[in-house]
Amino acid sequence: MKKPFWSILVLLLLIGLLGGCATSESAAEKSTAGDAAGETVPGNTAAGDTVTGGTAAGDAAAGGAAAENQPAAAGSAIDLDLTQLSSIMVYSEVFSMMERPEEYMDKTIKMAGLYSCFYDETTESAYHFVIIEDALACCQQGIEFIWQGDHAYPQDYPEEGFMIEVVGALQIYEESDREYYRLAATELTVK
Amino acid sequence: MIIEKLSLYFQFPFVRYALIVGVLISLSSSLLGVTLVLKRFSFIGDGLSHVAFGAIAIATILNLSNNMLLVVPVTVLCGILLLATGQHTKIKGDAAIALLSVGSLAIGYLLLNLFSASANLAGDVCATLFGSTAILTLTMTEVWLCIGMSLVVIAVFLLFYRQIFAVTFDETFAKATGIKANIYNLLIAVVIAVIIVLAMNLVGSLLISALVICPALSAMRVFKSFKSVTLCSVVISVVCTALGILIAILAGTPVGATIVAVDIATFGMFSIIGRLTGGRL
Amino acid sequence: MALLTCQDLALGYEGKKVVEDLSFSVDPGDYLCIVGENGSGKSTLIKTLLKLMPPVKGQILTGDGLKQNEIGYLPQQTEVQKDFPASVKEVVLSGCLNRSGLGPFYNQAEKRLAFANMEKLGIANLAKRCYRELSGGQQQRVLLARALCATRKLLLLDEPVAGLDPKATADMYQLIEKINANDGITVIMISHDIAAAAKYASHILHIGHQKPLFCGKKADYVASDLGKAFCLAKGEEA
Ligand SMILES: Nc1ncnc2c1ncn2[C@@H]1O[C@H](COP(=O)(O)OP(=O)(O)OP(=O)(O)O)[C@@H](O)[C@H]1O
Ligand SMILES: [Mg+2]
Secondary structure (H helix, E strand, O other), rough: OHHHHHHHHHHHHHHHHHHHHHHHHHHHHHHHHHHHHHOOOOOHHHHHHHOOOOOOOOOOHHHHHHOOOOHHHHHOOEEEEEEHHHHHHHHHHHHHHHHHHHEEEEEEEEEEEEEEEEEOOOEEEEEEEEEEEOOOOOOOOEEEEEEOOOOOOOOOOOOOOOEEEEEEEEEEEEEOOOOEEEEEEEEEEEE | OOHHHHHOOOOOOOHHHHHHHHHHHHHHHOOOOOHHHHHHOHHHOOOOOOOOHHHHHHHHHHHHHHHHHHHHHHHHHHHHHHHHHOOOOOOOOHHHHHHHHHHHHHHHHHHHHHHHHOHHHHHHHHHHHOOOHHHHHHHHHHHHHHHHHHHHHHHHHHHHHHHHHHHHHHHHHHHHHOOOOOHHHHHHHHHHHHHHHHHHHHOOOHHHHHHHHHHHHHHHOOOOOOOHHHHHHHHHHHHHHHHHHHHHHOOOOOHHHHHHHHHHHHHHHHHHHHHHOOOOO | OOOEEEEEEEEEOOOOOOOEEEEEEEEEOOEEEEEOOOOOHEEEHHHHHOOOOOOEEEEEOOOOOOHHHHHEEEEOOOOOOOOOOHHHHHHHHHHHHHHOOOOOOOOHHHHHHHHHHHHHHHOOOHHEHHHOOOOOHHHHHHHHOOOOOOHHOOEEEEEOOOOOOHHHHHHHHHHHHHHHHOOOOOOEOOOHHHHHHHHHHOOOEOOOOOOOEEEEEHHHHHOOOHHHHHHHHHHHHH
């Protein structure tokens, strides 16, 4: 009765302390977690699974995750289909996308949400968003997208607040010296 | 169908983390439920969660990368402060708690309003109060911090289980027979504060009392010894939390509210069981 | 060397004196019985001896290496939480805590001690019952068993027989006497039962209004006018 108890206790304490300390190394943890995410994200078709470290780890930082996936050009296969998830899952996944975009780079993502547009007078350009709400409808997240191809704003775009579905790959772009993430949408359907 | 959905969801790492962290948090929070109920500390839980809210507001404004590093010490400190004042004079202690908790809630919200860079203020506030998705949107640092703190809480409870019993059951006797009751009271306060901070991730600051107290109350309906009540409330808490998280992600309901709803339903069930068995267990 | 020495002690609450001019000492092996009217400050004295509250004036010296965790205590009223879920066994075992280390379990010796004390008080059959669902007298016995578990040198009892039936009362007195005589444990007991005090105690402290009226050997007390008067009054009542 006694022995096992004390060993369990010591174990608990050790793990606990390690857990506390491990936070400092969590940066490293993150990238490993990223790999895991890359492998297990559902909706992967054959394309996603066959890849194993084909590319050399050129840039160590984002290397793992980026190398996971075939270039999006490989086909219209969808790596991550958010329309299949419950609302709270969508919100959480989008949160994780914003938190760790490097893990989602160049993945083909399908998502649905409310369309919203923001017109910036200074740059004279329109920014388009898919808005995702959480279960309490108090938290929102917007993912910017750019509709590939020849589409004129505002004629070709839906009206603000419409439910839309977009398919595209996450990409990074730079504007006024800051980095932004957006979905390069190949498809846009109004529902 | 549901199984399929679940196995699909389980492929998302954040769902797995949420379950692990949720189970650990609910385990550690249920341990001190009995003590909290019996020492009439329920209000301290509420007060502290508001303090934690204020601390989170400040951390947000300061743009700290990890706001737990600020929230934990501040909350623990206030826990000790509240308990220390609460000991000497009853009424003053109550007033102090009310003042501190409402004050930090108001100031926290005000500061957020004035200085927050976040575009979605209402959302931030709402998330901290109701914990709609907090457990699903933890960063890796937070996951490890939560796991570490839960395990430390569990270890401390196991280590001081009998002392906590003695001090809760009859503090005067404990003091008279040479148990350092004040130190253990302090320890209890610190552990409670840590639990509050942890539980905020799970259910948000408004629903904490329910998470901490419901399992203990349910268990007390049916069981009559400290050991069996403690064990039972641990089981209740863990099962309810796991169930709550699963229901929430399947049905898309807010996590915190779902967990608490399951807890309340369990309480109702145990009340009936208690009636039927007449407390013979 | 005396176990406890009180020098010019004054007791009270928040500076207000209840009793003053208390000076006495208790030697190892003594059986001191404290008597006096309701509200004369007997319980206050015990609480002060236990360092649960500070004296208004004077000091209490402990000798013979007496440590706080060698003391057993039976309070007059326990502020036990109303709906505390605790079994009799858990309550009695908690008396062993002051001789125990850390961790969630009591060791075999402590369990044996707790069981022996439950046997002594005739509550072994209640071990699994819930404390708060017992009768007043049963609860009193549980708390006594707990006090006995905590005792190693000194036992302080505040009206131990209150609420016990006549047989249990007689058993109780015999038990305390045995503990005092056989185990060499010093006993300080508050009692309104002056006859029992005169029978079992070795020393008597009689507290009157604000002042101690008598403190010394039992034989002297019984012979004194005060003792006679008090014994007589009590005798007539009965
Ligand atoms: N917590 C308290 N605060 C203030 N005064 C108190 C407190 N407890 C007791 N007193 C007062 O101190 C005096 C002594 O009380 P104490 O309990 O010591 O009496 P006692 O001798 O034990 O009486 P009894 O025989 O009824 O047990 C009483 O006058 C009482 O009013
Ligand atoms: Mg008294």
